Amino acid sequence: MTMDVENAALTDVGCRRHRNEDAFFVSDEMKLYVVSDGMGGHRAGDVASRLVVEGMREYIDRVKDRGDGQASAGQAGLSREASHLVDAIGHANRKVWHASRNASDCEGMGATVSAVWISGSSFVAANVGDSPVYCIHGETIEMVSVPHNLSNGKTTNGDKPPEPKGLKNILTRAVGIRERVVADVCESQCYPGDRFVLCSDGLSNRVSEEEILQAARNLSLREATRTLVELAKARGGDDNITVVVVKVSGRERGPLSGWMTRVLGRFLPGVMKG
Amino acid sequence: MPVVQLQYKDRVISRHRVEPGGTLTIGRHPESDVVIDNAAVSGKHAKIDGLEGGYFITDLKSTNGTFINSQMISTCQLKHGDSIVIGRHRLVFGYARGETRPERELAPLDKTMVMDSARQRASVPVAEINAYLSILKGGGGEIPLTKKVTKIGKDSACDVVVAGFGVGKVSLTISKMPKGFQVNYVSGFKRPRINGEPLRTSLKLREFDTLDIGSTRIQFVYRESLLM
Numbered sequence: 001m002t003m004d005v006e007n008a009a010l011t012d013v014g015c016r017r018h019r020n021e022d023a024f025f026v027s028d029e030m031k032l033y034v035v036s037d038g039m040g041g042h043r044a045g046d047v048a049s050r051l052v053v054e055g056m057r058e059y060i061d062r063v064k065d066r067g068d069g070q071a072s073a074g075q076a077g078l079s080r081e082a083s084h085l086v087d088a089i090g091h092a093n094r095k096v097w098h099a100s101r102n103a104s105d106c107e108g109m110g111a112t113v114s115a116v117w118i119s120g121s122s123f124v125a126a127n128v129g130d131s132p133v134y135c136i137h138g139e140t141i142e143m144v145s146v147p148h149n150l151s152n153g154k155t156t157n158g159d160k161p162p163e164p165k166g167l168k169n170i171l172t173r174a175v176g177i178r179e180r181v182v183a184d185v186c187e188s189q190c191y192p193g194d195r196f197v198l199c200s201d202g203l204s205n206r207v208s209e210e211e212i213l214q215a216a217r218n219l220s221l222r223e224a225t226r227t228l229v230e231l232a233k234a235r236g237g238d239d240n241i242t243v244v245v246v247k248v249s250g251r252e253r254g255p256l257s258g259w260m261t262r263v264l265g266r267f268l269p270g271v272m273k274g
Numbered sequence: 275m276p277v278v279q280l281q282y283k284d285r286v287i288s289r290h291r292v293e294p295g296g297t298l299t300i301g302r303h304p305e306s307d308v309v310i311d312n313a314a315v316s317g318k319h320a321k322i323d324g325l326e327g328g329y330f331i332t333d334l335k336s337t338n339g340t341f342i343n344s345q346m347i348s349t350c351q352l353k354h355g356d357s358i359v360i361g362r363h364r365l366v367f368g369y370a371r372g373e374t375r376p377e378r379e380l381a382p383l384d385k386t387m388v389m390d391s392a393r394q395r396a397s398v399p400v401a402e403i404n405a406y407l408s409i410l411k412g413g414g415g416e417i418p419l420t421k422k423v424t425k426i427g428k429d430s431a432c433d434v435v436v437a438g439f440g441v442g443k444v445s446l447t448i449s450k451m452p453k454g455f456q457v458n459y460v461s462g463f464k465r466p467r468i469n470g471e472p473l474r475t476s477l478k479l480r481e482f483d484t485l486d487i488g489s490t491r492i493q494f495v496y497r498e499s500l501l502m
Contacts, residue, residue, distance in 0.1 A: 077339065077346065077421040121460070122423075122447075137476060146452045187422045188449035189458035191475045 001121045001250060003190060005031050008221035009244040012229045014202055015237035021045030022200045022242040023111075025053040031118040032060050033244050036111045037131050037200040039174070044109035048096050048176055052111045055092030060084065060117065082124045082187045085117050089126055089175065089183040096176025110174035113183075114145055116196050116246065123190045126183045128173050132204045134212060135188075136195040141213040146184040148173035168205065196246040199228075202239035206232040221245050276329055276352075276373070278322065280308055281364045292329060298322040300360065301334075313415035313434070314338050314361030322352065322367075328376035329367065331358055337433055338420065351376075362406075362416055405455055405496040407448075412436065412490035419455065424448045426487055427462070438488020440464030445487050446473065448494075455479040455494070464488065 005028050013020040021038035023046070034056045038049030063084045078086065092113060100106045112129025125133045127145040135144045150170045175181055195216045203212075207228055215224040224245050232241045278298060280287045290308050292298045300308040301319040310319070316336035323330050332349040333340040341359040342350055352358075354375060358365040369375050405419040417424070417434055426434040427444040436445065442462020449456045458476040459465060465472040467486040481496045 079423060082422060142451065142453075144452060184452070185422060186449070186451055188451065188456060189447060189460060189476060 003031075003118055003121055003192070003248045003250040005118055005246055005248055006221065007033060007244060007246045008225045009033075009242075010225035010229050011240065011242040012233065012237075014240050015233055017238075017240055019046060020240045021049055022202070022240040023049035023053045024198075024242055024244055025057050026244055026246075027057070030057075030060060030064060032057070032115065033117075033196065033198055033246055034113065034115045035131050035198040035200060035242055035244055036113050036175070037129065037202075037240070037242070038109065038111040040108045040110050044100070044103075044106040045111070047099065047106055048109040048111040051095045051099055052092045052113050052175055055095040056088045056113065056115055059088035059091040063087075078185065079122075079124070079187060081117060081119045081122075082126070082185050085115060085124045085126045086183050086185055088115070089113055089128060089181065093128075093175045093181040094179070097179055100176055108177075110171075110176040112171070112200075113175050114198050116198060118190060118246075118248065121189060121191075121250075122187065123196070124185060124187045125196075126185045128175050128181050128183050129171055130168070131198065131200050134197040134209065134216075135190075136197065136213055136216055137191065138193075139213075139217075141197075141209050141216075143209070144186040144188075148184075168201070190248050192248060192250045194248045196244075196248075198244040198246075200240060200242040202237070202241035203228060203232045203243050205239070206235040206237070206241075216245050221247055276324075276367060276369045278308065278358075279366045279368070280310070281366060282362065287363075292322050292324050294324040296324050300365070301336075308365070310360060310363050311415075312361050312363065313409055313413055314417045315363070319360055320358070328352070331367075336360075338418065362418060405450075405494070407434065408493045408495050409434075410484070410491045410493055412488070416495075419448060419450065422450050425460075426466075426485075426492070427460070428488075434490070434492070436488045436490040438464060438490070441488040446485070448479065455496070457483075457485065457494075 007026050007028060009024050009026045011020060011022050023036045025034040034053045036049035036052040038045030100109045112131040114127040114131040114133045116133060117124045125144045127133060130147045130149040132143050133145040134141050148171055149168055197212055197216050215227050219227060225243050228243050229241050275291050275293060278290045278292060290298055299306045299321045301317050302311060302315045303317040318334045319336040320331055320333050320340045329352045330349060331352055338361060339346045342356055352367045354369050356367045407417040409415055425432040425444050425447050426436060428441050429443040440463035442460060444460045445462045446460055446466045447458045456476050457479050459473045468477060469483055479494045483494045485492045
């Protein structure tokens, strides 16, 4: 079964910063969604994040229709799509790494990357850094990315003042810092009605998972992104804020129809279709 | 002549010789030289060849993979003391005392490391397995959940192949999430059941949950730290 997808994405410089170092790429056609949060260098955080999203798009665009199982050998045990997404992050990493070595004002730049790629009826999420990816299924929200920072993994509670940023700001992995990078991958099934939320920590440090769940479930995509960004800004907005909300829909194929179509299809042309 | 020792939970089950120029086949198939009767092991899982430059293990495109040092391998030269992990079984490769070994292996650094790591490996959980499926009905054995996604269904490409009327080619998948495991319904007129209830979409797996797929019953077992 193929899923239909739609998305809304919004990025905001926030209340304290002058430049937006976040970047995103969304495509319902490719069913690829990427958020990157740039950092470091003299003035190059935005260069890094832009290179990351470009690199991801380039790579997936090149491999998406390739039917062969040309998945990278080192990633045995992963599906073709998951290997491609991991390789796309590798490609993005090399782009940033080379750029940072070739231009002095880009030295030391890096970025996070969080990506969701929906293929058939399953999804792959991969990430490096601390930009979270959430999967919303029914009334539950689950982080499907692995935060690579020194925090204890606790989530922000909207009612309490956010915890001191210290440890949370230290990434244990980032794109573009070394020649190679290891991404975390999560692969699972998605169902009509599921939603994915990708964001930068400018949002997740200010807004709780519960608030993200409520907004993404109850509001239209556009309203959800706007509401979440406004909420983060109202609570200080000291960082750039980016949020992408993806909604998965598709004909809920009853458990019968696939089997019935096979058995009865030839006798009932057209009846089971649609 | 080198010897391969088949072990399960530190118990030695059998010993096998590998001859120079010969081949030792490993798998569930009864005609294998080393038969491992376990659902996690493919019919023809792997082989060891005695070649001129030494002894080499090759994974025969098995479903669940062959590991050396917790690393999944396709082919690899064997060193004295290497332990090969297939499912939950371990095969330890070793040369006989005084036997000539390939030169590359005799580099002093390599040699000391082999001794150390061979002992260390015994305490390391095999291939980080801490969750597995135990087949209670319609088969037997244990299947380690080492992959990001484990597929169960009628199709022969599935990690666990089950039979039954209306069961999907891929009936369900089990995904390794950042926190825990999740079971997902994929296809088929006959939905899998979890603890007796039909599986509608996806659910977090808890220890000892049972899954019924067709005529097969599987239990999910999860351990924080698994002593091997």
